[in-house]
Amino acid sequence: MKGRINAVLFDLDGTLLDTAPDMANAANQVLIEHGLTPLSKAQIQANTSHGARGLLRAGFGKEIEGKDVDALRLMFLKHYEKDICRATSMYSGVPELLQALTKQSIPWGIMTNKPGYLTHQLLTYFPDLQNAQALVCADTLPVAKPHPEPLILSAERLGVTPESCIYIGDIQNDIVAAKAAGMYSAVASWGYISTTTDPLDWEADLIFNNIEKVLSLF
Structure with missing residues (x-):
């Protein structure tokens, strides 16, 4: 539970x-x-x-x-x-959110289906993201999302149980993986969601319309 x-x-x-x-x-x-x-x-x-x-x-x-x-x-x-970071940028509010989480001693990490070598290369451009206390990529384990194991490993690396963790992502597989891992799930509605897709159908625990609302959890 x-x-x-x-x-x-x-x-x-x-x-x-x-x-x-x-x-x-x-x-x-x-x-x-x-x-x-x-x-x-x-x-x-x-x-x-x-x-x-x-x-x-x-x-x-x-x-x-x-x-x-x-x-x-x-x-x-x-x-x-x-050309991995010619036009890539952090979403508005991300640096402030991550700094606030760190200031409040709330563990946070990244679990991505991006290959590890590309993830590490990309994060060199974004110092705030390098402060993640856990980083799990598509090839960290033999399985990737929507399999729950990468999320379970991420929680372990954060030093928390999956049941006390929330995973925030912008596609249905993110929600599927979170549910399978026993985590809370949330939709990042500012992400890459098709105009023909209704995130309500994913049955996530939460839908965030802007990233600042993540802090309302704490």
């Missing part, structure tokens, strides 16, 4: 960082190399939190059939690594 919230875990893309411009740029380079049209704003908004595969599937559409998706993903990652 879940109890008092004593710690916060965040997703990265679409929750703490607006990485869409640089991720879309990498995907568009792959699309252009294959003679296809770059992604629309709506496609970028709906698919950035689904990573390379989500963006590429959106861009290739039916043409993805018969393609080596793993090879396309490697092309994407090569482009993305080269």
